[in-house]
Amino acid sequence: MMVDFEFRKEVMDKHVSSDLIKYCYQCSRCTDNCPVSAVSKDFYTTTGYDPRANILAALLGYKDVIFSQDPLAIWGCTVCDTCDEVCPQHIELTEIFTFLKNKSAEQGNAPEFIYSQAKAIFESSKAIPSQPAIERRRQQLGLPAVAEPNVGELQTLMKNIGAEKKLK
Ligand code: SF4
Ligand code: SF4
The missing domain is CATH 1.10.1060.10 (Alpha-helical ferredoxin)
Structure with a gap:
């Protein structure tokens, strides 16, 4: 210590x-x-x-x-x-x-799931990417469709703050 x-x-x-x-x-x-x-x-x-x-x-x-x-x-x-x-x-x-x-x-010492979740956000702008089952469930519950995010905009932001490099 x-x-x-x-x-x-x-x-x-x-x-x-x-x-x-x-x-x-x-x-x-x-x-x-x-x-x-x-x-x-x-x-x-x-x-x-x-x-x-x-x-x-x-x-x-x-x-x-x-x-x-x-x-x-x-x-x-x-x-x-x-x-x-x-x-x-x-x-x-x-x-x-x-x-x-x-x-x-x-320092690259975060648990693996942190990097994989950050990667998913970089690729889809969603922490939990949409799946047909989720969309069906929303429809059943009468919820509106989830708006499609601007993936390019978020990727630019993540590149500008250096987050993309950390994912590698
Ligand atoms: S609650 Fe936790 S952080 Fe706050 S004074 Fe007590 S030990 Fe410190
Ligand atoms: S934010 Fe919640 S989980 Fe985190 S240390 Fe405080 S009480 Fe615990």
């Missing part, structure tokens, strides 16, 4: 309300209310997804802990926002986790 001061500074600088992360007093309310922790955390061995521990590691600059081999260490978060709502210090944990996930993807 090594302190990476550059990484620590990046976390502090990127966080939208950068003053707030340092006020985390490790009360664990985020972890206690996190649905992912509830199903993955082993209370006795402290393994599993733990937002409180991620915040502490980010705050201390423990880059190696954050980007460990276990993808659940940061990618387990489903961005349900519960932790943001319950944190007594009003820390926007999900903003910090988004930054950490982006760093992980930049």
Whole structure:
């Protein structure tokens, strides 16, 4: 476990309300209310997804802990926002986790499903490409047909922000 001061500074600088992360007093309310922790955390061995521990590691600059081999260490978060709502210090944990996930993807360390889903979005502009079964179901439910997205426009956007290169 090594302190990476550059990484620590990046976390502090990127966080939208950068003053707030340092006020985390490790009360664990985020972890206690996190649905992912509830199903993955082993209370006795402290393994599993733990937002409180991620915040502490980010705050201390423990880059190696954050980007460990276990993808659940940061990618387990489903961005349900519960932790943001319950944190007594009003820390926007999900903003910090988004930054950490982006760093992980930049390094090519994101789980495979992230790249395959991003690729599907690049190719079809949809996270879940349309299928005849989905369209039939919509018709049965009286829902309007899904408008066709402008794939070229989204691809241009993704190229301009460098996302296309990361997919390779
Ligand atoms: S709820 Fe907020 S203050 Fe408490 S441990 Fe989580 S981030 Fe820190
Ligand atoms: S946003 Fe992520 S870390 Fe926060 S409670 Fe939901 S799953 Fe857990």
